[in-house]
Amino acid sequence: MPKTPPAPNLLTALSEQTFLFRGMAVDTLARYFPPDSLTLETLFSNRPVYTAFLPDEYLDVLYVILNEGLVIARSAPLDRIVALTYPGSCFGMRNLLLGHGQAARAFPSLVEAYKTTQVVKLPLAALELLHQENAAWRDRYQFLFELRTKFQYHLLNCSTYPPQAVAALLRGLIYQERELGNQPQGDGLYHFDLPIDVIARACQLNPRTVEQVLKGLLQQGYLAKPPKNATSEDGVYVANPNGLKEVYSATRDKVAWWPLR
Numbered sequence: 186m187p188k189t190p191p192a193p194n195l196l197t198a199l200s201e202q203t204f205l206f207r208g209m210a211v212d213t214l215a216r217y218f219p220p221d222s223l224t225l226e227t228l229f230s231n232r233p234v235y236t237a238f239l240p241d242e243y244l245d246v247l248y249v250i251l252n253e254g255l256v257i258a259r260s261a262p263l264d265r266i267v268a269l270t271y272p273g274s275c276f277g278m279r280n281l282l283l284g285h286g287q288a289a290r291a292f293p294s295l296v297e298a299y300k301t302t303q304v305v306k307l308p309l310a311a312l313e314l315l316h317q318e319n320a321a322w323r324d325r326y327q328f329l330f331e332l333r334t335k336f337q338y339h340l341l342n343c344s345t346y347p348p349q350a351v352a353a354l355l356r357g358l359i360y361q362e363r364e365l366g367n368q369p370q371g372d373g374l375y376h377f378d379l380p381i382d383v384i385a386r387a388c389q390l391n392p393r394t395v396e397q398v399l400k401g402l403l404q405q406g407y408l409a410k411p412p413k414n415a416t417s418e419d420g421v422y423v424a425n426p427n428g429l430k431e432v433y434s435a436t437r438d439k440v441a442w443w444p445l446r
Contacts, residue, residue, distance in 0.1 A: 228298035352432035375423035
């Protein structure tokens, strides 16, 4: 486990980099999170973090992703990915006895870091106090539940038609990351560290089909080639998010560039 930086550095990172705390004064955060209450942890790739929604089992911390990532939630028995969480956001809120977490239950799902991820674990007691005293923070916290539901709505629209399925996932991610204030990047593109295997398991397609869809989206200008400063081999760069709406709503006779009918 890495050495924990001084607490003010963590509080500054929360204030500058994360949706829940963006813009909050470090002094204000320090009132709720004393130095010994924050835990910095590295989650290693392909290792379970916890199983969500186990009967009568709840978390006592909220996980906030500082950098690297991503973190996924997988359903059973189809092993379908039902949630994707990137740096700047958090996960675990639906398994806290706080706010909608007391009611927003579902079937057991495995939560794991798909890639090495650095998180800060925030204690439930401090979150309860924030939820009670800070209306603006409470609104942001509640909004996370809305975003998760809307992302799963997009997944519900993943038809068996591959272009529409992939476009549905991308539209869900675009909406999620835009509303969190994380995207688009300075170059105007939406950057997603999105391995083909993750797309395949979210859309219930085989990886070869996903590769062909991404190739078609690139050729048609919906996606862009990786920028020169790209740091991930799994990057997907959306250049025309509005145009993706046409693919997202397409039926089998509307996507001329897809060869299979």
